[in-house]
Amino acid sequence: MHSKDNLIRMLSANVEEQELSQIGPYHVIEKIGEGGMGTVYKCRDRHHRVVAVKTMSLVKDGKEQLKRFLREMQVISLLQHRNIVKIYDSGQDEEILYLAMEYIEGQTLDQYVQGNEVVLKNKLSLMIQVAKALFQVHRKQIIHRDIKPLNIMVEKNGRVVVLDFGIAKNCLANATATKGMIGTLRYMPPEYTMESNAVDEQHDIYSFGVTLYEVFAEKPFAKVEKLRFVCDDFMTKRRLRKIYRKCVAAKEKRYKKISNVIRDLQRTLEQHKQINHKKRNVYLVLLATLVFCVVFATYPHANDGKFYIKKGTKYQEGGQYNLALGQYMKAIEIDPHSSKALQARAFLYVQMHQYEKALRDYDAAIKFDSKTPSLYSKRGQVYLKMRKYNLAKRDFDYAVSLDPNDAESYNEIGTLFALKNKPYLAEKNYNHAIALDPNFTVVYTNRGILRYRQGKNRLAEKDLTQAIRLQPNFAQNYKNRGVLYRTQSRYDLAEKDFTRAIGIKKDDPYGYYNRGLVYNLQHKYELAIKDFTTAITLDKSFAKAYNDRGWTYAQQGEDHLAENDYTQAIRLNPNFAKAYNCRGLLYHSQKKYTLAENDFSKAIVHKPKYVNAYLNRGELYVKQRKFSQAEDDYTKSIKLNPKNDRAYNHRGTLYMMLKRNELAQKDFQKVLEIAPGNFRGYNNMGLICMRQQQYDLAKTYFRKVLTLEPKNYAAHSNLGLIHLRQKQYNLAEKNYNHAIKFHPNKAVLYMNRGVVYYNKKEYQSAERDFSKAILLDPNFFDAYNNRGIVYYWLGKTDLAERDSKRALELRPNYLEAHNNLATIYLHKKNYIAAEKHVMKVILSREQVPSVYLNKARLYFLHKNYVAAIKSYQTILQTSLEPAIIHCELGNIYYYTGKTSKALKHWKKAISFDLPKPLHTYAVRKIAQYDRRQ
Numbered sequence: 001m002h003s004k005d006n007l008i009r010m011l012s013a014n015v016e017e018q019e020l021s022q023i024g025p026y027h028v029i030e031k032i033g034e035g036g037m038g039t040v041y042k043c044r045d046r047h048h049r050v051v052a053v054k055t056m057s058l059v060k061d062g063k064e065q066l067k068r069f070l071r072e073m074q075v076i077s078l079l080q081h082r083n084i085v086k087i088y089d090s091g092q093d094e095e096i097l098y099l100a101m102e103y104i105e106g107q108t109l110d111q112y113v114q115g116n117e118v119v120l121k122n123k124l125s126l127m128i129q130v131a132k133a134l135f136q137v138h139r140k141q142i143i144h145r146d147i148k149p150l151n152i153m154v155e156k157n158g159r160v161v162v163l164d165f166g167i168a169k170n171c172l173a174n175a176t177a178t179k180g181m182i183g184t185l186r187y188m189p190p191e192y193t194m195e196s197n198a199v200d201e202q203h204d205i206y207s208f209g210v211t212l213y214e215v216f217a218e219k220p221f222a223k224v225e226k227l228r229f230v231c232d233d234f235m236t237k238r239r240l241r242k243i244y245r246k247c248v249a250a251k252e253k254r255y256k257k258i259s260n261v262i263r264d265l266q267r268t269l270e271q272h273k274q275i276n277h278k279k280r281n282v283y284l285v286l287l288a289t290l291v292f293c294v295v296f297a298t299y300p301h302a303n304d305g306k307f308y309i310k311k312g313t314k315y316q317e318g319g320q321y322n323l324a325l326g327q328y329m330k331a332i333e334i335d336p337h338s339s340k341a342l343q344a345r346a347f348l349y350v351q352m353h354q355y356e357k358a359l360r361d362y363d364a365a366i367k368f369d370s371k372t373p374s375l376y377s378k379r380g381q382v383y384l385k386m387r388k389y390n391l392a393k394r395d396f397d398y399a400v401s402l403d404p405n406d407a408e409s410y411n412e413i414g415t416l417f418a419l420k421n422k423p424y425l426a427e428k429n430y431n432h433a434i435a436l437d438p439n440f441t442v443v444y445t446n447r448g449i450l451r452y453r454q455g456k457n458r459l460a461e462k463d464l465t466q467a468i469r470l471q472p473n474f475a476q477n478y479k480n481r482g483v484l485y486r487t488q489s490r491y492d493l494a495e496k497d498f499t500r501a502i503g504i505k506k507d508d509p510y511g512y513y514n515r516g517l518v519y520n521l522q523h524k525y526e527l528a529i530k531d532f533t534t535a536i537t538l539d540k541s542f543a544k545a546y547n548d549r550g551w552t553y554a555q556q557g558e559d560h561l562a563e564n565d566y567t568q569a570i571r572l573n574p575n576f577a578k579a580y581n582c583r584g585l586l587y588h589s590q591k592k593y594t595l596a597e598n599d600f601s602k603a604i605v606h607k608p609k610y611v612n613a614y615l616n617r618g619e620l621y622v623k624q625r626k627f628s629q630a631e632d633d634y635t636k637s638i639k640l641n642p643k644n645d646r647a648y649n650h651r652g653t654l655y656m657m658l659k660r661n662e663l664a665q666k667d668f669q670k671v672l673e674i675a676p677g678n679f680r681g682y683n684n685m686g687l688i689c690m691r692q693q694q695y696d697l698a699k700t701y702f703r704k705v706l707t708l709e710p711k712n713y714a715a716h717s718n719l720g721l722i723h724l725r726q727k728q729y730n731l732a733e734k735n736y737n738h739a740i741k742f743h744p745n746k747a748v749l750y751m752n753r754g755v756v757y758y759n760k761k762e763y764q765s766a767e768r769d770f771s772k773a774i775l776l777d778p779n780f781f782d783a784y785n786n787r788g789i790v791y792y793w794l795g796k797t798d799l800a801e802r803d804s805k806r807a808l809e810l811r812p813n814y815l816e817a818h819n820n821l822a823t824i825y826l827h828k829k830n831y832i833a834a835e836k837h838v839m840k841v842i843l844s845r846e847q848v849p850s851v852y853l854n855k856a857r858l859y860f861l862h863k864n865y866v867a868a869i870k871s872y873q874t875i876l877q878t879s880l881e882p883a884i885i886h887c888e889l890g891n892i893y894y895y896t897g898k899t900s901k902a903l904k905h906w907k908k909a910i911s912f913d914l915p916k917p918l919h920t921y922a923v924r925k926i927a928q929y930d931r932r933q
Contacts, residue, residue: 020041020055020096022093023041023043023053023055023093023096023098024089024091024092024093024098024100024744024745025045025046025089025743026041026043026044026045026051026053026098026100027043027044027045028041028042028043028053029041029042029043029044029050030042032052038054038055038056038069039054039055039056040052040053040054040055041053041054041055042103043100045088045100047523048523049523050103051088051100051101051102051103052100052101052102052103052104053098053099053100053101054069054072054098054099054101055096055097055098055099056069056096056097056098057095057096057097058095058096058097066097068167069097069099070097071165071167072099072164072165073087073090073097073099075142075165076099076101076165077090078140078142079136079137079140079142079165080136080557080558081132081133081136082159082526083129083130083132083133083136083159083160083161083162084133084136084137084161084162085101085102085104085161085162085163086101086102086556087099087100087101087102088100088101088102091744091745092744092745093744094744102161104153104155104161104163105155105156106153106154106155106156106161107153107154108149108150108152108153108154109126109130109149109150109152109153109154109160109211109215110149110150110214110215112126112154113126113149113215113218114218120216120231120233120236120272121269121272121273122158123215123216124240124265124268124269124272125158125269126154126158126160126215127208127211127212127215127265128262128265128266128269129159129160130147130152130160130162130208130211131208131258131261131262131265132262133160133161133162134147134162134204134205134208134258135258135259135262137162137204138201138204138257138258142165143199143200143201143203143204144162144165144204144207145167145183145199145203145204146164146167146183146184146187146207147162147187147204147207147208147211148184148187148207148210148211149211149214149215150184151163151164152211155526157526157527157530159526167183183207186210186220186221186222187206187207187210187211187221188203188206188207189202189203189206189207189248189251189254190250191251201256201257201258202251202254202255202256204258205247205254205255205258205261206247206248206254208247208258208261209244209246209247209248210247210248212240212243212244212247213227213244213248216229216240216244217229226241227240227241227244227245233272233275235271235272235275236268236271236272236275239264239267239268239271240268242264243261243264243265243268247261304334304335305330305331305332305334305335305338305340305341306331306340307331308327308328308330308331308334308341309327309328309331309340309341309344311327312324312325312326312327312328312331312344312348313344315327316348316351321348321351321352324348325345325348328341328344328345328348329345331344332345337368339365339368339369339372339375342361342362342364342365342368343361343362343365343375343378345361346358346359346361346362346365346378346382347378349361350381350382350385355382355385355386358382359379359382359383362375362378362379362382363379366379371402372402373399373400373402373403373406373408373409374399374406374408376395376396376398376399376402376409377395377396377399377406377408377409377412379395380392380393380394380395380396380399380409380412381412383395384412384415384416384419387419389416389419389420392412392416393413393416396409396412396413396416397413400413405436406436407433407434407436407437407440407443408433408440410429410430410432410433410436411429411430411433411440411442411443411446413429414426414427414428414429414430414433414443414446414447414450415446417429418446418450423450423453423454426450427447427450427451430443430446430447430450431447434447439470441467441470441471441474441477442467444463444464444466444467444470445463445464445467445476445477445480447463448460448461448462448463448464448467448480448481448484449464449480451463452464452483452484452487457484457488460484461481461484464477464480464481464484465481467480468481473504474504475500475501475502475504475505475508475511476501478497478498478500478501478504479497479498479501479510479511479514481497482494482495482496482497482498482501482514482515482518483514485497486514486517486518486521489521491518491521491522494514494518495515495518495519495522498511498514498515498518499515501514502515507538508538509534509535509536509538509539509542509545510535512531512532512534512535512538513531513532513535513542513544513545513548515531516528516529516530516531516532516535516545516548516549516552517548519531520548520551520552520555523555525552525555525556528548528549528552529549529552529553532545532546532548532549532552533549536549541572542572543568543569543570543572543573543576543579544569546565546566546568546569546572546579547565547566547569547576547578547579547582549565550562550563550564550565550566550569550579550582550583550586551582553565554582554585554586554589559586559589559590562586563583563586566579566582566583566586567583570583575606576606577602577603577604577606577607577610577613578603580599580600580602580603580606580613581599581600581603581610581612581613581616583599584596584597584598584599584600584603584613584616584617584620585616587599588616588619588620588623593620593623593624596620597617597620600613600616600617600620601617604617609640611637611640611641611644611647612637614633614634614636614637614640614647615633615634615637615646615647615650617633618630618631618633618634618637618650618651618654619650621633622654622657627654627657627658630654631651631654634647634650634651634654635651638651643674644674645670645671645674645675645678645681648667648668648670648671648674649667649668649671649678649680649681649684651667652664652665652666652667652668652671652684653684655667656684656687656688656691661688661691661692664684664688665685665688668681668684668685668688669685671684672685677708679704679705679708679709679712679715682701682702682704682705682708683701683702683705683712683714683715683718685701686698686699686700686701686702686705686715686718687718689701690718690721690722695722695725695726698718698722699719699722702715702718702719702722703715703719711742712742713738713739713740713742713743713746713749714739716735716736716738716739716742717735717736717739717748717749717752719731719735720732720733720734720735720736720739720752720753720756721752723735724752724755724756724759727759729756729759729760732753732756733753733756733757733760736749736752736753736756737753740753745776746776747772747773747774747776747777747780747783748773748780750769750770750772750773750776750783751769751770751773751780751782751783751786753769754766754767754768754769754770754773754783754786754787754790755786757769758786758789758790758793761913763790763793763794766786766787766790767787767790767791767794770783770784770786770787770790771787774787779810780810781806781807781810781811781814781817782807784803784804784806784807784810785803785804785807785814785816785817785820787803788800788801788802788803788804788807788817788820789820791803792820792823792824792915792917793915793916794916795915795916795917795920797824797827797828797917800820800824801821801824804817804820804821804824805817805821808821813844815840815841815844818837818838818840818841819837819841819853819854821833821834821837822834822837822838822841822854822857823884825837826857826888827917827918827921831861834857834861835858835861838854838857838858838861839858841854842854842855842858852871852874852875853875853881853884853885855871856868856871856872856875856888857888859871860888860891860892865892865895865896868892869889869892869893872885872888872889872892873889876889882912883909883910883912883913883914883918884909884914884915884918886905886906886908886909886912887905887906887909887914887918887921887922889905890902890903890904890905890906890909890922890925893905894925899929902925902929903925903926903929906922906925906926907926909922910922910923910926
C-alpha cells in the first residue's frame, strides 16, 4: 500500500543515539563494525547461535544508504553457496532495519595471506573459492561491483566467504543507471568511468584479477604490471601470470566468463600438485632404499611360533586381519598345542565377528591349559557377545572358582548383569573387581557407563576420569567421557575430549564422528561436515556418519546434499530406521508428502517401537487432513512411551482442532503431569479454557506460561484476547504491547490491538495498527475488513468501500465484509448493490448476527416496511449495534410518512456512538424536522 519513501516517513521519529542491547529477536554481544553501509553487531539468537546483525537506521541514514541496505537484503537472499555469506533473517525493530547473517570468525583475505605462511597451492585454493562464489553470483545475473580482499573473509579452516553486496547490481531488475562511480578505485576496470558506468561480468573479473595480483605478489596493486612472486615451479608461475594478464587485460581481450577463470586456475593447481608429487616420490625412493639396506642387514629370522605370534599381533593392530590370521596359523603349525597361539587366533576371530571359530580355538586352548582362569573368562566374553548368557555366566563363575581374586572375571560378570538390565548386581561386581585391582582401567570405564545410563552423571564422570588417569593414552576413554559431556550439553569439554581421542588415534572414524555431533549441536555446521566427511573417508561404510552429515546439510538448507547422504546411509544399511525418519522429515519440509509417508512407514517397519517416527507421520497426516490416521499414530507413540509429553501435546492439539475439547483437555493435563515445566501444555490448557469461556482459569494458565517463558508473545496475546472479550480494553492493550515487543513482525498482534483501539473509540490508533498488519501480511483479509469499518466510522466511505472489497477479493465468502458493504451501499443509496450483499449474507445460512439485520434490510429494500419494522424491533434488544438499528428504523418511518416516530429513532441513534456518516445524516434530519415543527 505504501511506497518505500512513504514507509520511511510513516515510521520515522527522533531517536537519541544509544547502545543497543536487543535487535529484534537477537541479543547484542558487541558492536564489531560501523561505516557508511550500516553498523554490524555480534549477536546471539534465541537458539544461542552466534550471528552477525547488520543494521540501518530509518531515521539517521540517508536514502542512498537505505537503498543499498535493501539491495543487499534482496541480493543475498537470492544466493546460496558455501563461499557466500549466509542470510538467516531480516526484519524491522522500531526505527531499525536489520539483516541477520552468518558470523564469520576469521581474517580478511589480505590479513590472512600476510599473517600466515600461505603456500602457493593454498593461495590457488583460496582464489578458486572466490571465483566459485562469483560464478554463483553471475549465475543469478548479479554483478558484485566491489570484489577486493577487504570484502573477502577466510576462516581458520581455509573456507573463503565473500561479503558486502551493498552495491551489487541485479542485471534483471529494471533499475535506472547509477549516478557516478561506485566501488573502490584501484579494483575498477579502466572502461568504468563517470560517463560510462555500465557493468557486466567482466567488471568483477577485472577486480578478481587485481585481487589475485595482491594475494600472490603480497603488495597493493598500483598499475597493470608483471606479476612477480617467489616460486620454484616455473610452469606454475608462467600459467598464473597468463591468467592474471587475461583478467586485467583490455575489455575485448579479457575473460568473458568467470567459469573460464575457474577452469584455468583448477588446471594450474592440479599440474602444480603433480609436479610436487613427482619431486616427493624421488626423495621417498632414495630414503626407502637407504632404510631397506639398514633393516635387511639387522632383520631377525624366525625359528619358532613366538615370532609369528608377534608378527601377527602387529598386523592385527594395523587392521590387516587376513595377514594376521596367516601368521597365527604358521605359529599353530609349528606348535599345535600352543595355548598362546590359539588364544591369539581366537581373539582375532572375535574382532572379525567369527564367534564360532573363536569358541573352537578357546575350547582347544582350555583343553591344553585347563587351569588358567583367563581362558574361561575370555570364552565367557564370546558367549556374552553371542547373547548366550547362561554359558557366559558358567565360564565366569568357573574362572572365579579357580582364582577368587580374578578381577577380570568379576568385571565380566558385572557386564553380564548390565546387559541383563540388573544394574544393582552389575555395580556390585564392578565394585568387587575394583577392590581386587584398584588400577583395573576397564572396570572404571564399565562402571562409569553403567552409572551414566542410570543418570548418575557425577559418579559416571568420576569413574571415566579415573580411567583416563590410569590409561591417559587410550583414545576410547576420552570418547566415553566426551559422550557424557555431550549429553550434559557441556560441549566445550566434549569437544576437548574427542579432539584428544583423535590426537591419540588419528585413523579412528568414531572420534571424528563424535566430535562432528558436538559441532552440530553447537551449530558449527562447517566443522561438523568436515568431521563427518573425515569419518566417511576413513570408513566408507559408516552409515551413521552419512546420516548425520545429511542432517547437518539439511540444517543449512542444502536439501539436495542432505537427500544424497540419507539415501547413501540407507544403501549401506537398508534397515537404518533413523535414516528413513530423517529423509522423511526432509521430504515433509519439501511438501513431498507421499515420499515422506513412505519413509516414516519404513522407519516404523524396521523399528516397530520408533516413537518419533509415529509422531512425525502423525504430523504429516494432520497436514494431509487424515485426522483418524494421525490420531492412531499419536496414540501408538503414547502406548510405546507413556511418559512422552510431546506425544500427548500433539494428540491434544489434534483434538482441539477437531473441537473434541474434553479429550484435548485430558491430554494437556497429562503433558503437565509428565513435564510440569512444559509451557506449551499450560498454553494449550489456556486455549481450551478460553473456548469454554472459563476466562479466569485461562488467565491462570497463560500467566504460568509467562512465569516459565517471560517473553512468550503468544501468552501475552491470549491474555489480551481474554481482556478484549471481557471489555477490559486497557489491560488488553497492555498485553498486546508486550506481545508486539517480543514479536514485532507478527501481523495478527497489530490486528488484535487495532480491535482494542476500535473498541476504545481511538480510531486513528486502530487505523494505524490495521495498516501495520496489512504491511506485514498483504493478504490479511481480516485486517482489510477491520480497517474498512474504521474508515466508515471516520466518514471515509470510499476508503471503507475499497478495503471491504479487498477483503472479499482475498476471501470471497467473507460474510462480515458483505455486511459492511451492505451498510456502506445503503448509506450511499445504491440499493441494487446493497441488496446484492444483503442476499449473500442471508443465503449463506450461517447463524451469524448480521443475518437477521440483513433480513430486515431486505424487507426495507423491497418496500415491505411493516415486515422491516417488525424485524428491526425483534433484533433491537440483542444487537451489538443498536445505534445503526435506530437510524435505519428512523429512515423506514420517514419513508412511510411517520415523521414523529422517525425523529424519535434518529434522536435515539445519536445518543449512542454512531459512524460519522450516519451521525451527520441523523443530526441533519433532526434539525430539518425540528425547525418545521
